[in-house]
Amino acid sequence: MRLSVVVPLLNEEGNLRELHARLTEVLGGLAEEHRLIFVDDGSTDGSVGVLREIAQGDGRVTVIRLSRNFGHEAASTAGLDFADGDAVVLMDADLQDPPEVIGEMVKKWREGFEIVYAHRRKREGETWFKRSTSWGFYRLLNLISDVSIPMDTGDFRLVDARVVGALRECRERDRFVRGLVAWTGFRAAAIEYDRPARKAGKTKYNPVKLLILSLDAAVGFSTKPLRLATAIGFLTMIFSLVETASIITQKLVWGIKIQGYALQTSGLFFLGGVQMLLLGILGEYLGRIYRQTQGRPLYVVAERIGEGK
Numbered sequence: 001m002r003l004s005v006v007v008p009l010l011n012e013e014g015n016l017r018e019l020h021a022r023l024t025e026v027l028g029g030l031a032e033e034h035r036l037i038f039v040d041d042g043s044t045d046g047s048v049g050v051l052r053e054i055a056q057g058d059g060r061v062t063v064i065r066l067s068r069n070f071g072h073e074a075a076s077t078a079g080l081d082f083a084d085g086d087a088v089v090l091m092d093a094d095l096q097d098p099p100e101v102i103g104e105m106v107k108k109w110r111e112g113f114e115i116v117y118a119h120r121r122k123r124e125g126e127t128w129f130k131r132s133t134s135w136g137f138y139r140l141l142n143l144i145s146d147v148s149i150p151m152d153t154g155d156f157r158l159v160d161a162r163v164v165g166a167l168r169e170c171r172e173r174d175r176f177v178r179g180l181v182a183w184t185g186f187r188a189a190a191i192e193y194d195r196p197a198r199k200a201g202k203t204k205y206n207p208v209k210l211l212i213l214s215l216d217a218a219v220g221f222s223t224k225p226l227r228l229a230t231a232i233g234f235l236t237m238i239f240s241l242v243e244t245a246s247i248i249t250q251k252l253v254w255g256i257k258i259q260g261y262a263l264q265t266s267g268l269f270f271l272g273g274v275q276m277l278l279l280g281i282l283g284e285y286l287g288r289i290y291r292q293t294q295g296r297p298l299y300v301v302a303e304r305i306g307e308g309k
């Protein structure tokens with residue numbers, strides 16, 4: 001079989017040599033032919049220099065240097081666009097996705113599964129905050145999403161050439177690759193692994209980036225938030241109608257003097273908040289439509305280093 005490994009990376013100079021060495025070792029015994037595609041997502045450290053050296057010594061390495069930082073999802077997409085072979089493995093550069101697991105993935109692929117994702121049994125070196133938000137994120141996502149997205153998996157996965165073909169046709173701008181892979185609908189299997197801590201460097205995902213990714217996932221795979229907006233609006237309306245009826249009855253029937261500026265003001269603010277929230281939800285969809293209609297490419301390649309096509 002021919003296998004391509006796609007590695008999107010941003011400022012990972014401390015991890016690249018070990019990653020390359022371990023990948024070469026593992027892949028040597030696995031596939032008749034393999035290619036390594038490193039996508040440099042606008043690194044500002046010495047990553048590109050290290051990659052150049054690696055590519056010089058190994059003809060199976062291709063480096064796609066993007067013109068700036070386009071984000072992890074766009075960089076993964078670039079790699080998938082350039083990859084070829086019977087199957088493609090997508091993995092992080094920080095050695096949190098151990099190359100040694102690829103053997104098991106290939107075994108599952110040979111059994112006929114087009115998608116083999118790596119399910120994290122344990123996660124080391126990650127904060128309690130990150131683990132619990134990630135846990136909640138996957139549950140919430142599956143609650144609202146129209147496709148079922150495997151829980152507790154990262155991007156580390158093997159996909160068959162047919163899946164890659166389908167992914168190439170998905171050109172949405174605000175991407176969530178994990179969701180897209182599930183969306184293609186091919187037969188999937190999972191393998192278990194313990195996720196080690198990252199080897200060198202720091203995580204590139206801060207809480208804000210994670211929040212944006214969650215929004216892309218939620219909005220990209222479901223229009224249920226829009227329904228939720230309608231439902232909230234409807235319920236608020238019913239509530240205020242009942243409230244009005246009760247006030248009128250109190251005043252006209254029982255002759256009670258109605259007081260309650262506090263209630264009125266808080267009600268006003270409450271409704272203002274609800275309206276802003278709903279506008280925000282609408283805006284999320286609108287913003288995506290706007291970016292999509294601009295039709296810009298998902299990434300810009302500045303340079304291609306190394307052999308391969």
Ligand code: UDP
Nearest residue numbers: 008009010041071072075092093203204205
């Ligand atoms: N990455 C990237 N572009 C970005 C951010 C991250 O290519 O804008 C790469 C990063 O170098 C790594 C992978 O995406 O190979 C996952 O990032 P990271 O390890 O920081 O995320 P975490 O594992 O902490 O969720």
Ligand code: MG
Nearest residue numbers: 092094096198
């Ligand atoms: Mg990582």
